[in-house]
Every structure is written in C-alpha cells, then in structure tokens.
Amino acid sequence: MKLRTLMRHAKEGAKSLGRNGWMTFASISAVTVALLLVGLFLTVMLNLNSIASQVENNVEVRVFIDRTATKEQQETLKNQLQQLSHVKSVTFVSKEQGLEDFIKSMGDDGDVFKSMKGKENPLPDAFVVKTDKPKETIDVAKAAKELNYVDEVNYGRDYVEKLFHVVDILRNIGLVLIVGLLFTSIFLIANTIKLTIVARRREIEIMKLVGATDAFVRWPYFIEGLMLGVLGSIIPFLLIAIGYHQVYDWFIGKNYQTYLFVKLIPYEKMTLYLGGLLVLLGAVIGVWGSLTSVRKFLKV
Template identity: 40%
Template sequence: MHIRSLFYFIGEALKSIARNGWMSVASIAVVAITLLILGSFMVLNYNVTLITEDVKEQVQIVLYVDEEASGEDRLKLQQKLVGHPQMEEVRFVSRDEALERLKRQLGDRSYLVEGYEGEDNPLRDSYELRTKIPEDIAIVAGEIKEYPGVDYVDYGSGVVEPLFQFTGVVRWMGLIFMAGLAVTAVFLIAHTIRLTVYIRRKEIMIMKYVGATDWFIRWPFVFEGLILGFIGAVIPIIIIYYGYNTAVAWAQTNIYFVSLVSPEDIIEEMVKVLLPLGVILGVLGSSISVRRFLKV
C-alpha cells in the first residue's frame, strides 16, 4: 500500500467517523466499557495473585512458649521442633527481640512501649516456624500444639483458600461479562460501518465505475473500524491508569501492609492487552459489514 493511499484511507475513515456522530460515539463507548471491565478485572486479578503469593510466603506458625515451662521443657521443645520432618525453618524469637521488633514497627510512636523493658516486658518467647510445604501448615500446627511447654500456636488459618477461590470467581465472572460485551461491541461497530457504507453508496458506485480496486474501496471502512476500536481502547487505558494510581495512593496512606502491583507495570500490561484487543474488535466489526454490505 502506498503511503499516499494510506493517508487517503485514514482521512476518509476520520471523515466518516465525524459524519456518523453518535453511532461512532456509541461504538467507541461500548468498546471502551468492554475493555474497561476487562482491564479492571485484570488489575484485580494481578493484585489478588500477588497478595496470594505474598501470603503464601508469609504463612508461618507462631508458637508461644508457656511462661511457666522449665528450662528442660524448653530445651526439649526446641529439639522436637528442629527434628520435625516437615519443618523448613525454626526461628526462636525471645521476648526482648519481640519488644525490639514492636518498637521498630511503631516507629515514631515507640514511646508507647517505653518502660516495658526487662522484667516488665509483657511479651512472650516464641518460635516462628515455617513448613516445607505451606499447605501442610494446619496438620503440623495440630501436631506441635500438643508438645509440652507450648502455651498456644497461631497460624493464618483460612486465609489462603478463600483468596484462591476469590481469584477464580473474579476470573469467571470477568470472562462471561466480557464475552457478552465484546459481542455487543463488534455488533455496534458492524452497524456503524454499515451506516457508512449506506451513506457513501454513491461514492462507492462512482469508485467502481472509474476502476478503483475492491480493496481500495474497502480499506477506508476497515480503517474506520480500526480507529473506533483504537479510541475505544485508549479511553479505558487512561481511566485505569488514573484510577489505579488513585487507588494505590489511597492504599499507601491507609493500609500499610498490602503489596500491590506498581502502576507502571499495570499500564504496560494494559497497553499490551487492551490496545490490540480494541483494534481486533474494531476490525472484526468492520470486516463483517464490509463483507455483507459492501458489494464490490
């Protein structure tokens, strides 16, 4: 295709989009909404996956040592824990260390725990345990609970499973919703192009009479669909970018401990997925019309 023809096609396509007015707006809007929903689900999915992985890694048993336990019991306990076949890591956290940690976490407000050092320390000695396989945590916790010298054990029971379920639901809902909207988008674009074909039937007839090739006649319509799809993809990318930035900013000031995918990564992913999808929807819609209504 000659560069001059390319400009001609794009020019004609833009003229058509302007002339079709509200139909063009509607087509762009449906593509935008479809891709906005897809994009939102994608963003949600990335973050849920990230958090799940994060949680999985952090899954550990915290074993609090009974304060009354004798030194012998404590030694036995440690030996048993280290000797446990499913144990990956055993870390002893003394009450002093626990207090230091708390101070660090409190940061500026560390004065709150001042004066609790030494004998006044309200915290307990504990073990942080990591199993070789995160999923085994419930069984292992059940076993070691019965060891002598154990006050109680704590592990993040019931955190990972619901997260996984949630991701699955999000994926399916998104897919079904998306499929319906994508069909609507293709249909609307096809309809817009059909309208263009109708409006320009005289031009098309003259083009045929003076010997324009079929593809020369078709290209402007294909470009029209392509441009509609492209604009329809750019809008949700912009919305998601600003929306996600705002959400991340909010999360950073209100919830300290969650890890989120960075906005740059999100936007890169959106451009990679939504832009081609928008263009594909657009070209698909126009191809349907070009084939069915443009008899060249």
C-alpha cells in the same frame, strides 16, 4: 503485500473514519464505555488478588519449643522441621525476641508489657516456619505438632482456614465476572462496529463486482477496525490511570500500607499492564468486529 499497497489501505481506512463521522463516533464510544468498565473492574480485582496474595504469604507456623529442651535437642528439632515437605525456611526466635515482637504488635497497648523485660519471661523459644505454598501451612503445622521437643504449634487455625476459603471464593467470583464482562463487552462493541460496515455494504458489493479480491476489500476495514479499537481504548486508559494515581497517592499518604500491612500494586506497574491490556483488547475487538461483518458481503 507491498509497502505501497499497505500504505494505500491504511490511508483508505483512515479516510473512512472521517467519512462516517457519526458511525465512527458511535463505535469509538461503545469501545470506550465497555473498556472503561472492564478496566475499572480489572483494576479492582488485580489489587484484591495482590492483597490476598500478600496476606497469604504472611501466614506462618510458629513452633514453640519445650522449655526442657537442650540446645542440641533444639538443633535436632530444627533439622526435622527443615526436612518436612513444603518447608521453605525455619527461623529461630528467642523468647526475648518473641517478647519484643509481641510488644511491637500491640502498639501503644504494649507499653504495659515493657516492665517484663529483664525479669522472668513467660514466653518459650520458638521456630518460625515458612512454607513454599501458603496452603501447605495447615499440613506442615500438623506434621510439626507430632515432632519431639515441641510444646505447642500455633498458626491461627481458624483464621487461616477461613482466609484461604474467602480468598478462593473471591478469586473464583472475580474470574467469572471478568470473563462475563469481557464477553459482554466484545459482543456489544463488535455489533456496534458491524453497523458501520453494514451501512457501507453497497460499497463492498461494487468493489467485488469490478474484480477486487477479498483481501483487497478486507484490508481497509481491518485497519479501520484496528484504529477504532485503539482510539476507543485510549480514553478509558487515561481516565483509569489518572484515577488510580489519585487513589494510590491517597493510600500512601494515609500510611495505610503500614497500618494494614498490605500494599497496592505500584502505579507504574499497574498503568503499564492495564494500558497494554486495554489497547490490545480494543485492537482485537475492533479488528474482529470489522472482519466478521465484511465477510458477509464478500459473497457476491
């Protein structure tokens, strides 16, 4: 297609938006409301998924070493742990460091244990084992427990198993809801856009009767649908971006990232992904709604 012809179709598509004022407003409003709901839900679900992944990645296996084990035996145990399937890293934690970490984890309540420094330390040396996949933690812990020179293995069994179960449920529910909401939005938006095309069916029939090709008829509506979708996606994107910026600043200001050990998706990253996704969804839905409606009136 020549650039001149394409510009002509673009101009016609833009003019149609102005000529059909109320129908254009109705279509853009439908796109805006639907994509606002989709965008809000996606923002919440993306952050929940990110937080779940952060919590999963913090899961670790702590292998306490037998107090009677020599340095050579400890080194042997470390090599055996590193050779286990799905083990990503093995870090030695001395009993002194273990006491320091325990005191820090207790916060203000840990002050009562500071008097133990320099005295008999009841904690054993340990290896902290990280897996390449969080769900492999359970199997790695069971395998580590069977090795020599191991006194005890701790990975928060009840907590970890419940965590993985809850995370799987949340992800599955979120996926089903997002897909359902997207299909509902596509159906509502496309049908609203169809109404604007149906109202101009005589115009399409006349163009066909005077010899216009299907492509010549489709292009202005293709561009009009594209414009409707993109215009309808801008408002929800701006509203969600402003709202997320406020929530993100409040979360950072309250220092919840330190207390809860989780982070929200950074504002810049979220707006980039969400903006691109909403504009793409709006454009696809707008084009699809226009083209499927025009097709019905091309058979003259």
